[in-house]
Amino acid sequence: MDGLIQPGDTLLMDRAGARLTTEKRIGEGGQGVVHVARLNGAPFAVKWFRPGPGSEEMRTSITALIHRGRPPHPAFTWPIDLVSSGRIPGFGYVMPLLDPRFVSLAQLLNQDRQPSFRVITTIGRELVDAFAALHSAGLCYRDISFGNLRVDPAAGEAAIIDVDNIGIDSGTALVKGTGPFMAPELLRDEAHPSTVTDLHALAVLLFYLLMHGHPLFGVRADAACSWERGAHRSETELLMRNFGIEPVFIFDPGDPSNRPVPGDRALTWWPIYPEQCRRVFTRAFTAGLHDASLNGRVTEGTWRRVLLALQDSVYDCPACRADLFHDPEQAGQRCWNCSAPLPVPVTLKLAGSLLVLSAGAVLTSHHLNRDRDHRTACAVVEPDPRQAGRVVLRNRTDRSWTVVPDGEEAKRVAPGQRLGVRPMRIDFGPARGQIRAGEIHGLG
Amino acid sequence: MTGPGTSWPAEDSEATAERPAMLQAAPYPRMPGGGISRRPLHFIILADCSGGMKGEKIQALNFAIADMLPHLAAWERDQEQAQVFIRTIAFATEPWWHIAEPQPVAQLGWKPLQPVPKGLTNMGPAFALAAQALASGQIERRALRPAMLLITDGLATDPPGEFEAGLSALMDQPAGKAALRLAIAIGRDARSAALDRFIGDRGVPVLVADSSEDIADRLVAASLAVSRMSEAGADRGAVARRLFGAPGEVLPNIFDQDTIV
Numbered sequence: 001m002d003g004l005i006q007p008g009d010t011l012l013m014d015r016a017g018a019r020l021t022t023e024k025r026i027g028e029g030g031q032g033v034v035h036v037a038r039l040n041g042a043p044f045a046v047k048w049f050r051p052g053p054g055s056e057e058m059r060t061s062i063t064a065l066i067h068r069g070r071p072p073h074p075a076f077t078w079p080i081d082l083v084s085s086g087r088i089p090g091f092g093y094v095m096p097l098l099d100p101r102f103v104s105l106a107q108l109l110n111q112d113r114q115p116s117f118r119v120i121t122t123i124g125r126e127l128v129d130a131f132a133a134l135h136s137a138g139l140c141y142r143d144i145s146f147g148n149l150r151v152d153p154a155a156g157e158a159a160i161i162d163v164d165n166i167g168i169d170s171g172t173a174l175v176k177g178t179g180p181f182m183a184p185e186l187l188r189d190e191a192h193p194s195t196v197t198d199l200h201a202l203a204v205l206l207f208y209l210l211m212h213g214h215p216l217f218g219v220r221a222d223a224a225c226s227w228e229r230g231a232h233r234s235e236t237e238l239l240m241r242n243f244g245i246e247p248v249f250i251f252d253p254g255d256p257s258n259r260p261v262p263g264d265r266a267l268t269w270w271p272i273y274p275e276q277c278r279r280v281f282t283r284a285f286t287a288g289l290h291d292a293s294l295n296g297r298v299t300e301g302t303w304r305r306v307l308l309a310l311q312d313s314v315y316d317c318p319a320c321r322a323d324l325f326h327d328p329e330q331a332g333q334r335c336w337n338c339s340a341p342l343p344v345p346v347t348l349k350l351a352g353s354l355l356v357l358s359a360g361a362v363l364t365s366h367h368l369n370r371d372r373d374h375r376t377a378c379a380v381v382e383p384d385p386r387q388a389g390r391v392v393l394r395n396r397t398d399r400s401w402t403v404v405p406d407g408e409e410a411k412r413v414a415p416g417q418r419l420g421v422r423p424m425r426i427d428f429g430p431a432r433g434q435i436r437a438g439e440i441h442g443l444g
Numbered sequence: 445m446t447g448p449g450t451s452w453p454a455e456d457s458e459a460t461a462e463r464p465a466m467l468q469a470a471p472y473p474r475m476p477g478g479g480i481s482r483r484p485l486h487f488i489i490l491a492d493c494s495g496g497m498k499g500e501k502i503q504a505l506n507f508a509i510a511d512m513l514p515h516l517a518a519w520e521r522d523q524e525q526a527q528v529f530i531r532t533i534a535f536a537t538e539p540w541w542h543i544a545e546p547q548p549v550a551q552l553g554w555k556p557l558q559p560v561p562k563g564l565t566n567m568g569p570a571f572a573l574a575a576q577a578l579a580s581g582q583i584e585r586r587a588l589r590p591a592m593l594l595i596t597d598g599l600a601t602d603p604p605g606e607f608e609a610g611l612s613a614l615m616d617q618p619a620g621k622a623a624l625r626l627a628i629a630i631g632r633d634a635r636s637a638a639l640d641r642f643i644g645d646r647g648v649p650v651l652v653a654d655s656s657e658d659i660a661d662r663l664v665a666a667s668l669a670v671s672r673m674s675e676a677g678a679d680r681g682a683v684a685r686r687l688f689g690a691p692g693e694v695l696p697n698i699f700d701q702d703t704i705v
């Protein structure tokens with residue numbers, strides 16, 4: 001017994017008046033404990049707070065979150081109602097129970113077998129969309145870090161827990177953030193958590209997701225660490241120095257003083273990504289470190305463009321099948337795995353995007369309608385069963401496309417039909433596009 | 445494969461008889477591996493193999509460590525900052541390295557220890573051996589604060605002054621001094637005066653366990669504590685309070701807690 005709720009307790013929902021029965025404890029954090037709880041047989045999660053200073057503020061801010069409702073993105077496990085117990089003082093709140101298909105992001109990135117680039121970039125985009133929804137609602141998260149995120153790689157979905165620290169910029173905050181994700185101005189105690197500091201944390205998170213390391217932990221940060229007598233510094237001091245007072249990006253083009261430590265995984269991943277992506281990270285961790293404003297930091301709109309472009313440019317090495325990105329800015333690209341020179345892949349050019357037509361690629365509703373619907377497939381790219389190395393585009397919409405292949409008559413592609421990919425103009429109805437020849441198998 | 449309503453539009457079809465098998469998009473294509481770049485967290489187990497440990501006690505010790513390692517490995521998989529490496533010093537009259545090279549916790553299989561017949565419980569030399577391993581230059585500069593776990597029935601038999609000498613050699617190394625030091629006393633007759641001195645923090649209790657299941661629970665709690673303690677801004681006292689929990693109770697989830705409040 002720890003003075004907190006126990007399995008078998010009955011909890012009363014504040015607004016709904018309904019009763020919940022507490023079941024097993026599934027989590028424990030600094031602020032409280034989390035239990036499974038049942039409401040009319042359906043499972044939910046209840047977080048119960050340890051009594052302490054700040055409890056009242058917490059109650060007020062959670063009440064505000066409940067009233068306001070979830071931002072328009074399903075990733076947030078948003079509070080549904082406050083709960084109280086007849087047995088013990090204090091309070092908690094009920095929220096949706098996280099599905100076990102969600103795993104921690106660190107676990108995913110530490111696996112021996114890494115998910116494909118399509119999966120990684122989809123997860124990144126989901127996270128960006130979720131934080132965009134939050135920030136657009138005038139709220140900030142304040143503690144973006146690995147501990148509060150879960151992902152389902154198979155479904156390409158993200159979940160964000162521990163939403164009780166969400167509030168408005170400069171509103172009362174009990175939490176400042178998680179060390180390595182904290183913006184320099186927060187570490188230096190010159191600012192409060194806000195949308196602007198969230199944007200730094202988001203950039204760090206995306207860097208971890210894509211590059212598998214911390215953007216500011218390089219040789220200089222390493223040199224600040226020591227176990228020598230008289231030279232040892234506490235972790236807090238290290239955080240402050242390396243990420244707060246003199247942060248330097250490990251790939252800063254203008255300052256090579258903090259390059260990655262030999263063996264750092266980021267050395268492997270960084271060159272695999274296209275220039276555009278690396279440019280945006282560079283901005284986030286050079287100008288963005290020092291300009292703590294919405295203009296200085298990279299906002300979600302930019303990340304979204306970067307991640308969508310990455311997702312659209314995935315293909316695989318014809319020689320060794322390694323997963324790759326096509327970089328339209330780089331001539332003479334080579335495979336990161338086998339070093340083979342890479343052919344320019346066949347692409348579909350649409351207004352606002354360039355989709356590499358490699359097996360597994362999906363033309364989404366967003367490609368055609370710019371509606372942010374990235375889940376509805378309008379066409380999928382499949383291997384051409386008649387010829388290895390070539391692909392077909394299957395019409396998954398319910399309308400016919402009109403295509404004019406170079407040097408051929410106009411044709412129709414009915415719903416469900418497959419189109420052999422070759423240079424052509426396509427009218428999808430809501431959008432027009434053009435398939436451009438690559439260098440693969442003489443398609444050019 | 446060709447479903448209803450699908451035919452081949454606009455193909456100059458010279459489809460040959462030899463069609464390659466439909467290529468399934470591989471769920472795990474070829475990708476770089478290696479996980480996240482993390483900082484090493486050295487975890488040194490000091491295991492009592494004195495004659496007095498024979499029988500149930502050594503079995504309990506072996507079982508408990510083998511049982512703890514997967515928990516520690518599971519915790520580690522969830523980390524973006526810490527990568528756990530295990531080493532083990534066994535000791536009786538003299539200490540020796542049972543696992544000398546730091547082993548990634550995820551790959552470690554536990555080789556059971558045997559008690560040394562008539563072996564004494566000299567802890568001082570074991571501390572001194574650990575001190576050598578934690579000297580600067582012996583561990584990476586970026587290594588996180590190490591963790592040490594002493595498992596014993598608690599009855600140190602060091603000759604006068606030796607226990608202190610070993611302990612001060614350890615405390616003389618910044619990494620030894622900074623290390624999270626935990627101790628588990630095995631058996632009902634366990635005594636903890638020596639262990640209290642090893643821990644050196646009155647806020648952190650000696651964990652007493654008298655069944656192997658009990659030890660396993662304690663070790664898991666200890667391994668979680670290690671994780672908690674190695675993070676920035678950890679509060680030793682808070683971790684200690686959690687370690688007091690009764691065995692069988694839901695283990696504290698002390699993951700992901702480097703939130704700075």
Ligand SMILES: Nc1ncnc2c1ncn2[C@@H]1O[C@H](COP(=O)(O)OP(=O)(O)OP(=O)(O)O)[C@@H](O)[C@H]1O
Binds near residue numbers: 098
């Ligand atoms: N909706 C949920 N469904 C399932 N598990 C949950 C849910 N919410 C939280 N948990 C579990 O409970 C743990 C603690 O939750 P949470 O992070 O909200 O607590 P906290 O006290 O705010 O922690 P911290 O000290 O990290 O801020 C989480 O790590 C997670 O494992």
